[in-house]
Amino acid sequence: MDLGVGRVGDRDLGISAQEIVTGRTCVIAQSGAGKSWGIAVLCEHLCRSYIGFCLIDTEGEYFSLKDRFPIIWIGSDESCDYDIESVDLHSIMREAIISSRFIVFDVSEVDMRVKATALVNILYELESELRRPFLLIVEEADKFIPQSRDSIKMIEEISRRGRKRGLGLLVATQRPSLVQKNVLSQCNNQIIGKLTIDNDLKAVSHFFDSRKEVEELITLDPGEFFVMGGLVREKTLMKFGERETQHRGVTPQILPGRPPEMRETDTVLVPEAKPERSQLPPEPLLVDEEDSELIPAFPTDEDDETKNAVPTLLERDEALRAVQSLCRKSFWRRRYLDRITAMERISWPLLSVEVKYLGGILKKTTRRASFILEGFHGERVDLTNGFMVRPGFAELIGLDEASVAILKNLTPAGLTALEIEADAGLMPGDVKKALKSLQKQKRITTMKSEEGAVIYLPLLDHPIPKLSNLHQSFTTRLTTPSGECRGPAITEDDLRKIVKGLEPTAEITKMKVIYYPVYEAIVASDSGERRIYIDGQTGREIRGMTYN
Numbered sequence: 001m002d003l004g005v006g007r008v009g010d011r012d013l014g015i016s017a018q019e020i021v022t023g024r025t026c027v028i029a030q031s032g033a034g035k036s037w038g039i040a041v042l043c044e045h046l047c048r049s050y051i052g053f054c055l056i057d058t059e060g061e062y063f064s065l066k067d068r069f070p071i072i073w074i075g076s077d078e079s080c081d082y083d084i085e086s087v088d089l090h091s092i093m094r095e096a097i098i099s100s101r102f103i104v105f106d107v108s109e110v111d112m113r114v115k116a117t118a119l120v121n122i123l124y125e126l127e128s129e130l131r132r133p134f135l136l137i138v139e140e141a142d143k144f145i146p147q148s149r150d151s152i153k154m155i156e157e158i159s160r161r162g163r164k165r166g167l168g169l170l171v172a173t174q175r176p177s178l179v180q181k182n183v184l185s186q187c188n189n190q191i192i193g194k195l196t197i198d199n200d201l202k203a204v205s206h207f208f209d210s211r212k213e214v215e216e217l218i219t220l221d222p223g224e225f226f227v228m229g230g231l232v233r234e235k236t237l238m239k240f241g242e243r244e245t246q247h248r249g250v251t252p253q254i255l256p257g258r259p260p261e262m263r264e265t266d267t268v269l270v271p272e273a274k275p276e277r278s279q280l281p282p283e284p285l286l287v288d289e290e291d292s293e294l295i296p297a298f299p300t301d302e303d304d305e306t307k308n309a310v311p312t313l314l315e316r317d318e319a320l321r322a323v324q325s326l327c328r329k330s331f332w333r334r335r336y337l338d339r340i341t342a343m344e345r346i347s348w349p350l351l352s353v354e355v356k357y358l359g360g361i362l363k364k365t366t367r368r369a370s371f372i373l374e375g376f377h378g379e380r381v382d383l384t385n386g387f388m389v390r391p392g393f394a395e396l397i398g399l400d401e402a403s404v405a406i407l408k409n410l411t412p413a414g415l416t417a418l419e420i421e422a423d424a425g426l427m428p429g430d431v432k433k434a435l436k437s438l439q440k441q442k443r444i445t446t447m448k449s450e451e452g453a454v455i456y457l458p459l460l461d462h463p464i465p466k467l468s469n470l471h472q473s474f475t476t477r478l479t480t481p482s483g484e485c486r487g488p489a490i491t492e493d494d495l496r497k498i499v500k501g502l503e504p505t506a507e508i509t510k511m512k513v514i515y516y517p518v519y520e521a522i523v524a525s526d527s528g529e530r531r532i533y534i535d536g537q538t539g540r541e542i543r544g545m546t547y548n
């Protein structure tokens, strides 16, 4: 089984789950290079695949995994599941190993070496008896296994003898030159990102074939890592994918300028603003008042049917230069030359949709939602800062209402058919039929619980957005489209079934096709042909979507 944690260009990269879970892996990169992001993406995939792990969290930054997954959070915060001072670690870890549970062991507020030592001793003892696959993740390994007598010997022991017991080890560090060499040399899998300090480059140089390769580490962007060893067939430069849960390790940034009433000495710290999907603030809930007025997705010219195109701001030569620069960048990465063989401007069909439904505790309040969907696949498109693809309804297109309602309710921990009936408010016959068809379409799978009950689990790429979170306004003045426009593949009927499945009282109140300007370039190289899409408003590459 592979875990699709990253991307290489526009294809997904899977790393071996078996190797990660029972092998020894190091994640090495300097501060801010994307280690915790990558580890969180990996944890999300482990959760989705029901692979048990325990992560020693030194910064208290992984609890957000709980927003989506049934993580057991042991720490000092009031909202933790177990207090780290009083928890019966032995029982919890036994249960975690046997039932493949996910543990975040948050040592950010306590003596981390003491707590980590207790944990790893228990894990090793349990695994010597149980011998089931389970992964121990140690963040900031230089704090626990430094190159000194202070190193926690049991972690070294796990790196040597864990595999036979089923106990895998993943250690992360920003300073490989400070970590116990024995442990790093035991790591048969390596994930190495940006490094600039000479000693650290030296410490990882034996994983690479040449000095030139090692020097490439200096130039990597955040999120980019070389993956090597048993995780992949050959050394690969990948970027960790999007996070499903919110990233908490954001760098605080000094706010430029300050309100006049502030004193000279005051400094404002705000979270770094990055337009990454998982870092965007939660989308605003829809206005709460009864029969609230909708802010339409396209407030301007919305009733003029002839005006349905977003204007093009980018000239053709500017788009060509953007493609050329992407080709040069990819040559540097992949070492083969792309040639631009064709380029044309296309009008990408989008669907601006407005929906009305009953919400509130008594389901008596009229609520409204508005969103923009890509017209061929059904992912959402956020147009506030150019064409940005967001998780939408692609995996629901073509499904009936019952199937959508079931998928909406399925959590990663899974549900029995009876629980689905209760949650989705469906009749037994409808549930049975929909489950069968969802299984056939590989959108769900099953497993047996220890008691022998059949559990249905979702197989979706991303969680389904809630109607209450969808509210997109867009103020660009639309124009009359020029040239040929291909219509969307998604129909109003497809959408009606989806919104009804998400919320039985939902009605589509407006749906309008909008055309967005995009330059489509075909580039060819020895390894085949690929398409690059350039946003006709911003000049940026549009990723994660194809025009067909």
Ligand SMILES: Nc1ncnc2c1ncn2[C@@H]1O[C@H](COP(=O)(O)OP(=O)(O)OP(=O)(O)O)[C@@H](O)[C@H]1O
Residues within 6 Å of the ligand: 029, 030, 031, 032, 033, 034, 035, 036, 037, 038, 174, 222, 223, 224, 239, 240, 241, 242, 247, 249, 250, 251, 274, 276
């Ligand atoms: N794969 C990625 N995709 C998008 N953005 C990323 C990715 N990886 C990292 N980033 C960005 O880089 C920032 C720093 O990443 P991260 O917090 O994971 O660094 P780190 O290596 O863990 O740093 P430290 O060692 O100081 O904790 C993130 O807040 C995020 O904005």
